[in-house]
Amino acid sequence: LLDTLHHSCQWGAAHRYGPQPTQTGMARLSLDANDAKVRAWMAREAEAVGCRTVVDGVGNQFFIRPGDRADAAPTAMGSHMDTQPTGGRYDGILGVVAGLEVMRTLHHRGLRTRYPLALVNWTNEEGARFPRSLAGSAVWAETLPLDQAWSLKDVNDPSITLRDALVEARMLGTHCDHRSLPLAAHFELHIEQGPILEQRDKRIGVVLGGQAYKWFDVEISGMECHTGSTPYEYRADALLCASRIIVEATLMAKEVGALASTGIIEARPGSVNTCPGTVRMTIDVRHARSDVVADLCQRIRARSAVLGRGTGDRHCTVRWDQTFESDAATFDPACIEAIRDVAVATVGSDRVLDMYSGAGHDSFSTSLRCPTGMIFVPSRDGISHNPSEFTEPEHW
Amino acid sequence: LLDTLHHSCQWGAAHRYGPQPTQTGMARLSLDANDAKVRAWMAREAEAVGCRTVVDGVGNQFFIRPGDRADAAPTAMGSHMDTQPTGGRYDGILGVVAGLEVMRTLHHRGLRTRYPLALVNWTNEEGARFPRSLAGSAVWAETLPLDQAWSLKDVNDPSITLRDALVEARMLGTHCDHRSLPLAAHFELHIEQGPILEQRDKRIGVVLGGQAYKWFDVEISGMECHTGSTPYEYRADALLCASRIIVEATLMAKEVGALASTGIIEARPGSVNTCPGTVRMTIDVRHARSDVVADLCQRIRARSAVLGRGTGDRHCTVRWDQTFESDAATFDPACIEAIRDVAVATVGSDRVLDMYSGAGHDSFSTSLRCPTGMIFVPSRDGISHNPSEFTEPEHW
Numbered sequence: 073l074l075d076t077l078h079h080s081c082q083w084g085a086a087h088r089y090g091p092q093p094t095q096t097g098m099a100r101l102s103l104d105a106n107d108a109k110v111r112a113w114m115a116r117e118a119e120a121v122g123c124r125t126v127v128d129g130v131g132n133q134f135f136i137r138p139g140d141r142a143d144a145a146p147t148a149m150g151s152h153m154d155t156q157p158t159g160g161r162y163d164g165i166l167g168v169v170a171g172l173e174v175m176r177t178l179h180h181r182g183l184r185t186r187y188p189l190a191l192v193n194w195t196n197e198e199g200a201r202f203p204r205s206l207a208g209s210a211v212w213a214e215t216l217p218l219d220q221a222w223s224l225k226d227v228n229d230p231s232i233t234l235r236d237a238l239v240e241a242r243m244l245g246t247h248c249d250h251r252s253l254p255l256a257a258h259f260e261l262h263i264e265q266g267p268i269l270e271q272r273d274k275r276i277g278v279v280l281g282g283q284a285y286k287w288f289d290v291e292i293s294g295m296e297c298h299t300g301s302t303p304y305e306y307r308a309d310a311l312l313c314a315s316r317i318i319v320e321a322t323l324m325a326k327e328v329g330a331l332a333s334t335g336i337i338e339a340r341p342g343s344v345n346t347c348p349g350t351v352r353m354t355i356d357v358r359h360a361r362s363d364v365v366a367d368l369c370q371r372i373r374a375r376s377a378v379l380g381r382g383t384g385d386r387h388c389t390v391r392w393d394q395t396f397e398s399d400a401a402t403f404d405p406a407c408i409e410a411i412r413d414v415a416v417a418t419v420g421s422d423r424v425l426d427m428y429s430g431a432g433h434d435s436f437s438t439s440l441r442c443p444t445g446m447i448f449v450p451s452r453d454g455i456s457h458n459p460s461e462f463t464e465p466e467h468w
Numbered sequence: 469l470l471d472t473l474h475h476s477c478q479w480g481a482a483h484r485y486g487p488q489p490t491q492t493g494m495a496r497l498s499l500d501a502n503d504a505k506v507r508a509w510m511a512r513e514a515e516a517v518g519c520r521t522v523v524d525g526v527g528n529q530f531f532i533r534p535g536d537r538a539d540a541a542p543t544a545m546g547s548h549m550d551t552q553p554t555g556g557r558y559d560g561i562l563g564v565v566a567g568l569e570v571m572r573t574l575h576h577r578g579l580r581t582r583y584p585l586a587l588v589n590w591t592n593e594e595g596a597r598f599p600r601s602l603a604g605s606a607v608w609a610e611t612l613p614l615d616q617a618w619s620l621k622d623v624n625d626p627s628i629t630l631r632d633a634l635v636e637a638r639m640l641g642t643h644c645d646h647r648s649l650p651l652a653a654h655f656e657l658h659i660e661q662g663p664i665l666e667q668r669d670k671r672i673g674v675v676l677g678g679q680a681y682k683w684f685d686v687e688i689s690g691m692e693c694h695t696g697s698t699p700y701e702y703r704a705d706a707l708l709c710a711s712r713i714i715v716e717a718t719l720m721a722k723e724v725g726a727l728a729s730t731g732i733i734e735a736r737p738g739s740v741n742t743c744p745g746t747v748r749m750t751i752d753v754r755h756a757r758s759d760v761v762a763d764l765c766q767r768i769r770a771r772s773a774v775l776g777r778g779t780g781d782r783h784c785t786v787r788w789d790q791t792f793e794s795d796a797a798t799f800d801p802a803c804i805e806a807i808r809d810v811a812v813a814t815v816g817s818d819r820v821l822d823m824y825s826g827a828g829h830d831s832f833s834t835s836l837r838c839p840t841g842m843i844f845v846p847s848r849d850g851i852s853h854n855p856s857e858f859t860e861p862e863h864w
């Protein structure tokens with residue numbers, strides 16, 4: 073499994089942080105050239121151990137291993153092979169290659185199962201290239217119309233749509249969703265991406281559900297002015313306004329135990345001695361309860377309008393555009409129990425922790441359509457979305 | 469003069485804001501293709517009215533009109549033709565074309581002067597393309613070594629140096645400075661770029677001197693992390709730290725009547741669900757007294773280190789790199805008096821205001837080497853470094 077994981081990371085390895093061959097992070101953005109290569113490799117490997125490949129209209133790859141009941145819905149293991157621009161070797165990747173390892177083990181031991189099994193590589197889970205996380209699994213779950221997914225634009229080159237990228241990667245298959253390709257259940261092994269398991273000295277997290285979150289594009293329009301000859305009261309500095317929003321959103325989120333974060337910011341025109349007239353930025357708001365997220369977003373939004381008004385004569389206007397939302401997810405009690413039982417049998421009950429997921433996962437999408445459960449393993453120092461992401465092989 | 473001004477703006481017109489042909493701003497960055505064209509045009513126009521052209525090693529254009537005393541130093545009128553990326557039609561341009569108008573008037577009336585006159589188009593005044601404002605005049609004044617000016621890098625394409633751009637624009641002449649090409653005096657007509665004249669209903673500002681300022685590149689290094697699964701206390705969010713620095717620098721500057729502004733910010737890696745690990749930004753600090761600027765910069769810098777340390781376990785480090793400084797400028801009493809006398813005679817003493825310049829100008833450089841004075845005219849709504857920059861022709 074360890075060898076397979078690192079082998080698969082030859083496509084997209086980036087951001088070296090140490091001398092060992094595997095001491096790099098990843099930059100394998102959804103459907104880029106490296107993602108196309110690792111997808112082709114995945115299909116070869118899965119087919120070599122008796123799976124047939126189905127690619128759907130949004131590029132989700134399903135590798136299906138027949139069961140005795142040929143026409144029954146397969147029980148799936150799924151996650152994603154795409155990464156953040158400065159991502160690591162474990163986020164998503166571990167879950168998919170672990171599923172491949174299961175397929176190989178069954179094959180090499182000549183084991184048959186009553187029902188079919190599937191391994192799924194969901195498309196554009198990260199939302200890092202096409203700004204909609206869980207896009208592939210959401211199309212399958214019918215919470216995102218295929219057309220809308222297709223028209224998502226590459227964040228770095230808006231002339232490329234997700235559909236263009238599917239064609240380019242030779243990954244545009246025939247549309248199928250949870251109705252035409254139902255899954256009997258979906259299990260996902262994933263790194264925690266946070267510090268909790270490590271801090272509490274646990275080995276396996278049994279995931280009960282996950283945080284709700286909303287994403288926004290926020291555009292702040294002020295007025296360009298000269299940094300030297302414009303007294304503060306005559307300014308409408310879009311970047312000063314954006315900075316205040318970021319600082320206050322953080323404080324407001326802390327007050328209710330939520331998270332508010334800005335990952336992308338762009339200020340124009342971008343000149344040392346011109347106060348920016350326009351800022352575009354993202355805001356990501358999360359909490360375990362959907363209503364807390366909704367309420368907090370409302371309040372940050374209202375506060376941002378007040379901050380835009382500032383103290384002087386000139387005002388910034390703040391426009392909010394919600395680009396994504398994911399309700400709090402609740403996993404299936406039977407799946408949770410199955411995972412907990414095996415976890416306890418493997419590492420002992422004192423190393424197993426029931427917990428919620430901070431990050432969104434494709435399992436949030438599948439949980440709407442089939443019984444779903446997730447298995448978390450520790451992230452060293454709680455680090456994720458970073459090249460130095462690491463999980464001890466002993467913790468898998 | 470009005471026609472000449474707008475004629476010269478055909479090269480680099482951009483950012484339309486109204487239906488009239490002249491209702492656009494400018495994007496004529498130093499030594500770009502449009503700047504090369506307007507420079508060639510300037511030379512033709514100046515030569516057509518009896519000037520000879522000297523281009524120095526940093527591309528400053530001197531258009532020299534002989535006087536009766538052929539070997540004496542010329543009395544100069546100078547400003548700049550380069551603009552901000554979202555600049556207007558008046559900043560710098562007005563001063564140069566006004567000087568051309570003077571040359572034309574003298575020529576058409578067949579007037580001779582005792583001493584030579586010069587019109588100067590200083591290179592890269594804005595510092596918008598090559599991040600060092602007043603670069604051309606500083607080379608002339610020997611406060612910036614030619615080699616250092618040559619090695620300045622295009623902010624958008626660091627593979628291009630200022631020297632490359634000089635060659636490309638055919639503007640690499642023979643080095644001459646205040647010693648080999650002395651000026652007897654330097655007068656600059658410029659828009660105020662601020663709201664004071666308009667607010668006080670004045671027509672002409674007699675500039676006594678100008679603010680000191682310093683520019684910094686600030687790099688904040690934290691750690692990329694997942695926006696959903698990383699509690700605040702485990703974050704080292706470089707953008708949150710940058711935002712706090714921007715907000716607090718503003719407050720600290722306000723306290724002492726100074727200005728602190730951020731014009732450029734870049735956050736990496738730039739993904740909605742990854743807290744930025746690195747932010748690079750500029751800070752521009754100004755005050756009429758050089759010692760107040762120096763002290764405030766020290767304090768903002770110290771405060772930024774504290775903000776970097778944050779409240780949690782993980783810290784951001786903040787690295788400051790001073791890229792530019794300009795001491796407070798004091799203009800020549802005789803030049804000031806000459807300007808005041810003519811201003812009062814022209815518009816009456818109640819429409820004339822003694823004032824200081826908020827922005828840096830090439831006259832700051834020349835004031836170190838020859839008697840210098842500046843004439844300010846009002847900026848509508850105090851707007852500058854913005855396409856809608858406007859000055860009533862009646863106010864020239």
Ligand SMILES: NC(=O)NCCC(=O)O
Pocket residue numbers: 163197198199205206265430431432433694696741
């Ligand atoms: N696990 C993960 O990084 N998912 C991406 C969606 C999110 O931002 O939570």
Ligand SMILES: NC(=O)NCCC(=O)O
Pocket residue numbers: 298300345559593594595601602661826827828829
């Ligand atoms: N006048 C003007 O915009 N000068 C550029 C230098 C400065 O930033 O003050």
